[in-house]
Amino acid sequence: MAISVPLPLSPPPMAEANEELRDSVRERGETGSVHSWELVTAVDGPGSRLTVFLAGCALRCQYCQNPDTWRMSNGVRHTVAEVMEKVARYEKVLKATGGGLTVSGGEPLLQADFVERIFHEAKKLNIHTALDTSGFLGARASNDLLHDTDLVLLDVKSGDPEIYRQVTGRALEPTLDFGRRLSAQGITIWLRYVLVPGLTDTVENVAAVAEYAGSLDTVERVEVLPFHQMGRDKWTALKQEYTLADTEPPSAELIQRVRDQFAEHGLTVF
Numbered sequence: 412m413a414i415s416v417p418l419p420l421s422p423p424p425m426a427e428a429n430e431e432l433r434d435s436v437r438e439r440g441e442t443g444s445v446h447s448w449e450l451v452t453a454v455d456g457p458g459s460r461l462t463v464f465l466a467g468c469a470l471r472c473q474y475c476q477n478p479d480t481w482r483m484s485n486g487v488r489h490t491v492a493e494v495m496e497k498v499a500r501y502e503k504v505l506k507a508t509g510g511g512l513t514v515s516g517g518e519p520l521l522q523a524d525f526v527e528r529i530f531h532e533a534k535k536l537n538i539h540t541a542l543d544t545s546g547f548l549g550a551r552a553s554n555d556l557l558h559d560t561d562l563v564l565l566d567v568k569s570g571d572p573e574i575y576r577q578v579t580g581r582a583l584e585p586t587l588d589f590g591r592r593l594s595a596q597g598i599t600i601w602l603r604y605v606l607v608p609g610l611t612d613t614v615e616n617v618a619a620v621a622e623y624a625g626s627l628d629t630v631e632r633v634e635v636l637p638f639h640q641m642g643r644d645k646w647t648a649l650k651q652e653y654t655l656a657d658t659e660p661p662s663a664e665l666i667q668r669v670r671d672q673f674a675e676h677g678l679t680v681f
């Protein structure tokens with residue numbers, strides 16, 4: 412059966428993404444661009460979590476639910492102290508539920524210095540820290556940042572480099588390198604895979620991700636996330652062409668097949 416693969420979006424040149432970095436680098440992470448906050452339970456890590464969404468992303472995933480986070484200028488500048496004030500407000504509930512702080516985006520590693528400072532402060536309070544990342548900018552995560560990171564939610568968007576580029580506009584290898592580095596440093600990974608019919612669902616593509624996940628020592632769970640249309644209105648509001656407008660969510664059978672493919676590698680699958 413022929414598989415129709417929608418055309419990729421064009422991500423900004425890295426020079427433009429680097430331009431967005433300039434402020435945060437100059438200030439060495441004292442302030443960062445925060446898009447929004449959310450108090451959640453049973454997503455983005457264990458327990459109840461304060462999730463901080465940072466603005467800015469170097470990828471342009473076709474199924475992105477939050478295209479409004481793509482540009483760093485779409486956030487509000489906050490100091491580390493301001494973020495920690497908010498964290499402290501929820502400290503009791505986060506700890507009582509075995510939860511913690513998650514930094515997501517956008518792509519948090521676009522502001523790696525800022526995340527490093529926030530996590531360092533959180534660990535002083537003995538708060539669990541989770542980093543939700545595509546891993547594309549993993550090389551920008553310092554060892555100090557990883558030292559203060561308890562969990563990485565690693566979004567591996569494809570196992571096939573060509574499909575990865577079709578999905579995100581970028582290269583796959585930096586993500587794979589980052590996962591190997593996390594594994595070597597003993598950092599727990601929850602690997603996430605967004606299942607999109609007609610785009611990421613081929614047996615070969617899933618097998619490549621499953622084999623990779625199985626090769627790492629610290630993958631505690633794999634989350635297969637079925638594609639849905641919940642981000643669609645944001646694309647329309649931003650006047651961006653949404654290539655997955657006609658894509659249906661995966662069937663229960665397809666989701667099960669993909670979960671089974673991961674389980675074959677001895678992985679715990681959700």
Ligand code: SF4
Pocket residue numbers: 468469470471472474475476477478480516517518545
């Ligand atoms: S990495 Fe995340 S925020 Fe960035 S485009 Fe992809 S889905 Fe959207």
